[in-house]
Amino acid sequence: MTEAENRIANIKSKHGEYxxxxxxxIIRVDGKGVVTKPILEQYLEDVKTVTRPLNGKPWGFIGFVRGTGILTPEAEHALVLSINERKQVGMKACxxxxTNADIPSLVKSQFERVYQRAQIDYRFCASEDEAYIWLDTQGCSTAFTY
Known part of the structure; x- marks a missing residue:
């Protein structure tokens, strides 16, 4: 898979982008702004597309939050449901x-609630390197070949 093929989406709206x-x-997501239900729905379709080459093998998620980085209440609920679905097709850890969120503690508390409700392993990391190191302990690596 080439770099162009593995970069599946660059979505922008008036509320947010990713x-x-x-x-x-590992699915790597850079996000900014407020996550609304329509943005989340598009994101979930993009996740399905990008994980197809893995054929159900385990995978991890690394997310980078910039700016506001919060979910609307309906997007939060939809994200919990979608994580539960994605666990069935290989998602192992998040x-x-x-660190680049406007209010990191608010973002952490909201995503902690999401991950706990979805019952998935997660960790908040101070850097990209720390996130990749932790995901590697979960069996997820950028060196994985499919």
Whole structure:
């Protein structure tokens, strides 16, 4: 898979934006703004597309939150449901880097609630390197080949 093929989406709206790509067996997402239900719905479709090459093998998630980085209440509920669905197709763990969020503690508390409700392993990390190191302990690596 080439770099162009693994970078599946660069979505922008008046509320938020994200870039999603597959690196090994890790989905990497850079997000900014408020996550509304329509943005989340598009994101979930993009996740399905980007994980197809993994054929159900385990994969991890690393997310980078910039700016506001919060979910609307309906997007929060939809994210919990979608994580439960994605666990059925290989999602193992989530690492989130919130150091560039406007209010990191607010973002952390909201995503902690989401991850706990979805019953998935997660960790908040101070850097990208720390996130990749932790995901590696969960069996997820940029060096993964499919």
């Amino acid at each position: 870039i999603i790509e597959l690196l090994g067996n 690492a989130l880097v919130t």
